[in-house]
Amino acid sequence: MHRTLTAALAIASAVLIVPSIHAAPRTSGAGEISNVQYTLVDLTPDDGNASYYQFGPRTTLIQASISVGAGNHGDGSQFAPTFPVPVTAEGRFFDFYARASTNGQLGDLHSAADTGALQWQGDYARAAASQTVNILLSAHSAFTVSGVANTWLSTTDPAYPVLPGNAETSVSLGYASEDRPSDIFSRNIVLGTGQSYDSFNDTFSLTARNDFDHDIELTLYFNTLTSVYYDVSAVPEPATYLMFGAGLAVLAGAMRRRQRVLPPV
Structure with a gap:
């Protein structure tokens, strides 16, 4: 589970910094x-x-x-x-x-x-x-x-x-x-x-x-x-948003699965 969360966070974080490092x-x-x-x-x-x-x-x-x-x-x-x-x-x-x-x-x-x-x-x-x-x-x-x-x-x-x-x-x-x-x-x-x-x-x-x-x-x-x-203050491309959304989706799915396996209070 921790590995899944870590991977999802890595995807989202990597996408966020794409505009700073992609080819200008x-x-x-x-x-x-x-x-x-x-x-x-x-x-x-x-x-x-x-x-x-x-x-x-x-x-x-x-x-x-x-x-x-x-x-x-x-x-x-x-x-x-x-x-x-x-x-x-x-x-x-x-x-x-x-x-x-x-x-x-x-x-x-x-x-x-x-x-x-x-x-x-x-x-x-x-x-x-x-x-x-x-x-x-x-x-x-x-x-x-x-x-x-x-x-x-x-x-x-x-x-x-x-x-x-x-x-x-x-x-x-x-x-x-x-x-x-x-x-x-x-x-x-x-x-x-x-x-x-x-x-x-x-x-x-x-x-x-x-x-x-x-x-x-x-x-x-x-x-x-x-x-x-070179100015990197540009708006990210649509593909960037799709990748970011995919990362968030993986993160949300992992959190839902974690909630289902938690014992009731």
């Missing part, structure tokens, strides 16, 4: 900004003054970080190069990784992350790449930045209630020396329940126009971010 959905994603080009238009070509633009010092941040094994292991790296050189930051633990990079060209940024086969609550991978540069734009000129933004996100278990990840790409062109609205391109992906994959591949074109008789300063910002993680 593998989530991966990536984002990039590429083919960046710059165009200058002289708004008053007959005034005898040539139009021009000039880039100032750029600020670049390339960062990749991971945490695996409930905080027992982590890799992270971050770079902020002063010069326009190729840079890659990477965190890796087996097939679990985060990677961010630039080839040295202004605006050419990449980020990617993959959870691998994780088992621990709170594991995450995050990759981010961003650049900021100020631009001096001459009077009566229009400056345009254009390029391609490509981002995707996928998971192996679209039924998972907490789909773990997001991917975003953004570009903004604003006026640093004049109170005027910025031109912004932004795309963000967060999978909804039932979605196994989503992506976008868009071209962007942002323009700043200087109608003044003096030069103005612009601020150009590029950003791509990919973040994936």
Whole structure:
């Protein structure tokens, strides 16, 4: 009898902890900004003054970080190069990784992350790449930045209630020396329940126009971010409930049989 009760309790207890130890959905994603080009238009070509633009010092941040094994292991790296050189930051633990990079060209940024086969609550991978540069734009000129933004996100278990990840790409062109609205391109992906994959591949074109008789300063910002993680706060699958019910049934049957063999009081 004791063995039966012990077995039933073991079944019920094992089922309760299944959501904490079963194979997690593998989530991966990536984002990039590429083919960046710059165009200058002289708004008053007959005034005898040539139009021009000039880039100032750029600020670049390339960062990749991971945490695996409930905080027992982590890799992270971050770079902020002063010069326009190729840079890659990477965190890796087996097939679990985060990677961010630039080839040295202004605006050419990449980020990617993959959870691998994780088992621990709170594991995450995050990759981010961003650049900021100020631009001096001459009077009566229009400056345009254009390029391609490509981002995707996928998971192996679209039924998972907490789909773990997001991917975003953004570009903004604003006026640093004049109170005027910025031109912004932004795309963000967060999978909804039932979605196994989503992506976008868009071209962007942002323009700043200087109608003044003096030069103005612009601020150009590029950003791509990919973040994936593992969250075990999901609702158990129906099969889990069936197994739990079976364990309780065995336990209840054992208790009823025990009551029948007890002598009357």
